[in-house]
Amino acid sequence: YTAEHQPEGNSGGWQGQSRSRDVARTGQGGGEGNVCGIVGYVGKRDAAPVLIEGLHRLEYRGYDSAGLAVMHRGRLRVTKTAGRVQDLRDKLSGQTAKSTIGIGHTRWATHGEPNETNAHPHTDTAARVAIVHNGIIENAEQLRDQLQASGVRLVTDTDTEALAHMIAAELAEREDVTLEDAVIRTLHRVEGAYGLVVLDIKNPDQLVVARNGSPIVLGLGENEMFVASDVSALVRYTRQVIYLEDGEIATITASAYHTKTLTGTDNSDNKTPTTVDADAGDYELGEYSDYMRKEIHEQPDALRRALRGRLDDRFATARLGGINLDARQLRNIKNVKFLGCGSAYYAGQMGAALVEELARIPADAEPASEFRYRSPVVDPDTLYVAVSQSGETIDTLMAVQELKRKGGQVIGAVNVVGSAIGRECGHGIFLHAGPEVAVASTKALTNMAVNFALLALLLGRVRDMSAANGQRVVNGLRNLPEQVSRMLNAEDDIATIAHQYAAADHMFFIGRVRGWPVAREGAQKLKEISYVHAEAYQAGELKHGPLALIAREMPSVVIIPSDDLVAKNLSTIEQIKARGGPVIALTSTDIPEGLADATIRVPRAEPELEPILLNVPLQILAYHAAAKLGRDIDKPRNLAKSVTVE
Ligand code: AGP
Numbered sequence: 001y002t003a004e005h006q007p008e009g010n011s012g013g014w015q016g017q018s019r020s021r022d023v024a025r026t027g028q029g030g031g032e033g034n035v036c037g038i039v040g041y042v043g044k045r046d047a048a049p050v051l052i053e054g055l056h057r058l059e060y061r062g063y064d065s066a067g068l069a070v071m072h073r074g075r076l077r078v079t080k081t082a083g084r085v086q087d088l089r090d091k092l093s094g095q096t097a098k099s100t101i102g103i104g105h106t107r108w109a110t111h112g113e114p115n116e117t118n119a120h121p122h123t124d125t126a127a128r129v130a131i132v133h134n135g136i137i138e139n140a141e142q143l144r145d146q147l148q149a150s151g152v153r154l155v156t157d158t159d160t161e162a163l164a165h166m167i168a169a170e171l172a173e174r175e176d177v178t179l180e181d182a183v184i185r186t187l188h189r190v191e192g193a194y195g196l197v198v199l200d201i202k203n204p205d206q207l208v209v210a211r212n213g214s215p216i217v218l219g220l221g222e223n224e225m226f227v228a229s230d231v232s233a234l235v236r237y238t239r240q241v242i243y244l245e246d247g248e249i250a251t252i253t254a255s256a257y258h259t260k261t262l263t264g265t266d267n268s269d270n271k272t273p274t275t276v277d278a279d280a281g282d283y284e285l286g287e288y289s290d291y292m293r294k295e296i297h298e299q300p301d302a303l304r305r306a307l308r309g310r311l312d313d314r315f316a317t318a319r320l321g322g323i324n325l326d327a328r329q330l331r332n333i334k335n336v337k338f339l340g341c342g343s344a345y346y347a348g349q350m351g352a353a354l355v356e357e358l359a360r361i362p363a364d365a366e367p368a369s370e371f372r373y374r375s376p377v378v379d380p381d382t383l384y385v386a387v388s389q390s391g392e393t394i395d396t397l398m399a400v401q402e403l404k405r406k407g408g409q410v411i412g413a414v415n416v417v418g419s420a421i422g423r424e425c426g427h428g429i430f431l432h433a434g435p436e437v438a439v440a441s442t443k444a445l446t447n448m449a450v451n452f453a454l455l456a457l458l459l460g461r462v463r464d465m466s467a468a469n470g471q472r473v474v475n476g477l478r479n480l481p482e483q484v485s486r487m488l489n490a491e492d493d494i495a496t497i498a499h500q501y502a503a504a505d506h507m508f509f510i511g512r513v514r515g516w517p518v519a520r521e522g523a524q525k526l527k528e529i530s531y532v533h534a535e536a537y538q539a540g541e542l543k544h545g546p547l548a549l550i551a552r553e554m555p556s557v558v559i560i561p562s563d564d565l566v567a568k569n570l571s572t573i574e575q576i577k578a579r580g581g582p583v584i585a586l587t588s589t590d591i592p593e594g595l596a597d598a599t600i601r602v603p604r605a606e607p608e609l610e611p612i613l614l615n616v617p618l619q620i621l622a623y624h625a626a627a628k629l630g631r632d633i634d635k636p637r638n639l640a641k642s643v644t645v646e
Helices: 047-061 084-090 141-150 160-173 177-189 291-297 300-306 327-331 343-359 392-406 421-425 443-461 467-488 491-501 514-529 537-543 566-578 608-627
Strands: 033-040 065-072 075-081 101-109 129-134 196-198 209-210 217-220 227-228 242-243 250-251 256-259 336-341 363-367 384-388 410-413 428-430 506-511 533-538 556-560 583-587 598-600
Touching: 033 047, 033 129, 033 196, 033 209, 047 065, 047 084, 047 101, 047 250, 065 084, 065 129, 065 514, 075 084, 075 556, 101 129, 101 196, 101 343, 101 556, 129 227, 141 160, 160 196, 177 196, 177 209, 209 300, 209 608, 227 566, 242 566, 291 300, 291 608, 300 443, 300 467, 327 583, 336 343, 336 392, 336 566, 343 363, 343 384, 343 443, 343 514, 343 608, 363 533, 384 392, 384 421, 384 428, 384 443, 392 410, 410 421, 410 443, 421 428, 428 443, 443 608, 467 608, 506 514, 514 533, 514 556, 533 537, 537 566, 556 566, 556 608, 583 608
Parallel strands: 336 363, 336 384, 384 410, 410 428, 506 533, 506 556, 556 583, 583 598
Antiparallel strands: 033 101, 033 227, 065 075, 065 101, 129 196, 196 209, 209 250, 217 227, 217 242, 250 256
């Protein structure tokens, strides 16, 4: 991303550059993949506590098993657990042996059982080499067959184990082969996606790191070096980082690093360290018991950050320098299409509505996971917006690559600087939500929507939107942080309602027009963290089928923005009540007393911006329903924060 106008200095390092290589392929067979967190350390400290601390930070990325390998007295010491990082810490608690080099891993299995054997790190038979790996090796089955044919006994179901044996075999072949060369030779035989770190007991002062489709970042300390799949694991120790590109390999020692391409070109000179725009405090829970609640409460600040330097009162418009489009190019855009997955897709729906309303340009949103597979017609006059908190979601990344292949004009809307989607797009809107740790997206979604309001305002003002109308939106945006704060003050009342309905097995979320993406995101939030089955419906569609499900046991949340559809939404409530269904009304307008069984009120905003506010109580509702049901809120079952494999 190019530098963006941010007078208050929060541009957050828009240093990404465009990549054009077709990388990050993922497998659909062969291999046992995983989405996970990777850490590595070489330096002067005791490695195990540093690795455990890093794994704790990364646990949100995957959490069905964990492990680490350190080197002690010339031998590998590998500890694994089928549980959480805390279990790993407990397992290590009696160990006093110190080590200054090691690698660690927390895993979310996509194929294969999440048991202790399959947990990383994996080693070769002689336990010379240990490896942690994120991604999927597509030709794993073939590689495993070859190894078995040559007499290697494989002990896990994983694709990663094959890499450990192959690297060890390369090292054994010739005395003078370096660890880096052995890894390169091995990777030349590998098809698939990986971020990996290798430790070799015969090279006790170095780690070799490689990336192809799975993020890897080096952390530069003083006489110590760190590696991780995500900067969150590093910021406690250093904010100076180097992002590895796809197709690159690095060798790190305590005092130096060098990088080269897998084709052998040394490119260390082109690597300038970046200062991370977050510190350890951003990842601390502080007074909160979990990240989701913390992140819900961070929304006023996150919104302020997103708006800082981007509201232009003089011309009643928005400044979004990072998109790198001048007025003429903005005017030439005939359509806008948002692409994202899950909540990012619903945020895209909110964005599409804002663009249509404020700029009067046809706009829509589509799940990136569908777009990439359906041979889309790519229109040169459409602005495509790839939406992703993590910037690593594989479906969204692949949609961007498909677009670029077909000459589409695509910008990113991402929260993580240096992420794959940000760099692939080259230009875009940085969300400024701050680090989001909980699996359930809250502040990132809110910031997506507010950034799309800025985009819509900008597109509107280069067209027919009047200055007066633009100023109305500017003022409305400026009010949002304080309005969200007010809603957060109503948390206890919303919690009471959540507790009352948490026992339901199913819930409907009903909205129309502006309320529709809000309903979808509300249902998503409830189901993902509470496991209560929740479905969103457009209000007008109810009587075409789902009304048959309305009963006393089926509560409905009905969303009623202050628009010209209030009467219609009230009659939807009456239809549901008439069939015995309980109703929670979520509204920014006055509705008749006693019509709904419970009412959640939000402050009235500028009408186009209301979805941004209406969404917040539904986060709180989902949170307290999940808390009441005793769920593991930050780490819901079967999910991972960033979905870097299919
Ligand atoms: C949000 O609560 C979900 N966990 C999920 O739908 C998420 O929004 C989706 O996986 C996309 O992630 P991204 O924004 O990092 O691309």
